[in-house]
Amino acid sequence: MTEKIDRRSILQAAGALGATTALGALAGCVGDDDGGDGDSSDDDGSADSDDSESMLDGREIQYGVLMPETGDLGSLGVTIRDGARLPARQLDGEVAAEFDVVTGDTQTDPQAGASEANSMVDAGVPSIVGSASSNVNLQVTRESLIPNEVVGMSPSSTAPAVTQLEDDDYIFRTAPSDALQGPLIAQVAVEEFDASTVSTLFLNDDYGQALEESFVNAFESEHDGEALERVSFEPEQPSYSSQLETAMGADPDFLWVVGFPQSGIQLFRDFYEGYDETFPVIVPDGLIDSDLPDEVGNPMNNVWGTAPAADGPGAERFAELYEEEWGESPSVFNSHAYDAAAVFILANARAGENDGTAIRDNIREVANPGGTQVTSENLAEGVEMAAEGEEIEYQGASSPVEFDDNGDIVAASYDVVRYQEGEIETQRTVEDYQPPS
Template identity: 65%
Template structure:
């Protein structure tokens, strides 16, 4: 089932600001010639609180190189870095990529890392950053001179989706919140609360927590103190393991409610780590519903012998767009050159390119032809702030240790 919402109405609900125009003209397509080198970085949390998801997101970006290296005359120089799900480590890893001459980077993943890395490293050094999973609304408002993009949607949209899901599917009228005390957790919780209240719901206790603590029993007790219909939890898998162990050990049997989580806690390994099938947990996550989704999934499974997970397709799209824009920018492109060609290769207009013909797409761009990249995650149509103009979310449930999609929610302009 697919439900459609008006994106502008949702943004108004949560107090979203209007889009600010990007000054300057975009570069002209072409000039790459036959062959040449495509250089980009992949900056992901391979360790830390988001490590279990970060590795697979990284693999989505690396798939572009492995797919194209033997199919085109272009050579790839792809360098990786580990943010450790920590801003300081992310800044250090980003600086290493910049020092190595990388003009564009897929990443970072976590919003608290992305906001620091973009402000301190990417923007001052005129390096393009395309995050596949940094969803904090603050990314939209960065003073970035056009260098920062993302293929993931803003949590200004996900909060209303979560509120809609629990009100429609669970008939909930009250909710408590338990959220990670960082940019991602705070912004998504605020978006959810605003949407829930705007739809007539009552928000009871709002409780924050720090990452990777030894126990979350007391925070859970506070969040459930008023016996809400639903508990909304925002966090990452490593903390989520401890949090849900405490929940099932201490509260689940005595509380007759449901839990809803966002993308950061959609992890197929979580039930086994927690030791519970987690059947009372619902979730939302950006969907892989783009025109190239099926071919991407085939490629991913062939390369990594596993099914794609959350944000894999968004990382693939970020790397694909960087590759196309690099060729369009000509030989040895700078970050500014790539920035000025991203919308030229991604936004509507020109020959359609997706995961099925990406190699041919590079050649078309090198020959000076106009292309329109259609992604695995979405249409990949960037607005003036570097955000997606049309997105979709999957509504999910943990069922007997597996994650099952219940429906898809579309947002359209």
């Protein structure tokens, strides 16, 4: 198994692909040493056969992983990336195929992400796990993936706008839409804090704007709450004191903060310097990061949050595999990345080729209900079955991973968590959450 980890190696791979094609054509012209036509056959002209031969023999299954290894989401992006790399490592040597996993860094920046995606497209990568943040994912899908018929599947891009893409069915995601998370956070605020007023601080991008709006709409319409101040902010600023002053000056019952870890470090440092460290704060998945309290210099015991849960049928075995491979427990969206890569491998095996359209057409065939259940426990067997054209149903680590017509997952569960003495502790899991209709 090879892993290409930077732009230079991606471009080298594209060159190597051309060289390999040329050598293959030359071999076809000169034939075998004995003057044959290149076919392997018996004296009677029939092709050699082996009853144990796998449909995967001689195949290389390729996919890309496009995640933020640096920038505002870098601390989370690296572990999400490793979740997507894990299925290929798990299967290496367990199935007849070889694996080529091409990785790239979006830098949590839409332009950088699109550039990396274009490099992968130029190298012939047929499917990409990514991107992570919604503002990057939307630009990457519109500019790079959809026009080039490359399948994208994000494990963490949650903006509702992803559902509305005109994508010809090339864009999927294993993370649930924030159309679910916003109402859930409103529910948590009322249940935990008996809150009736809030001020919001949110990142000024597709993710922050959409999730903040989803939350406020639910808080006001379903719980008769009131949003006193709604304050946007730019990423990675040297200070957020003025934004906090506006939000906290309205005297809300709690503060709702939407952002990513790199900005969150400075924002929470400013918060604890100026305000009561017991004042309730709620954050979404983008700020659930085990490194955050140490970086902030505070245990953050006042901060609650929500994040998509890893409670699929394959969750337990996935967690074991992740810890064995990477030496640490998985965190937010790691299981969703594993599932995206596993679905790509299964669909690729069933398609029999590294072709975006063929992979797209087989995703629901391997993931949606019907056929033998495949999980992280028997993934190798599932890949062989998919290659043989047998009916299978992938059951993920994050969820059952059933896709609707828009490429969104049908059901999602959420963990309600709390920072406690610098650790993230799950308070409860809300299974198969559906917002009030």
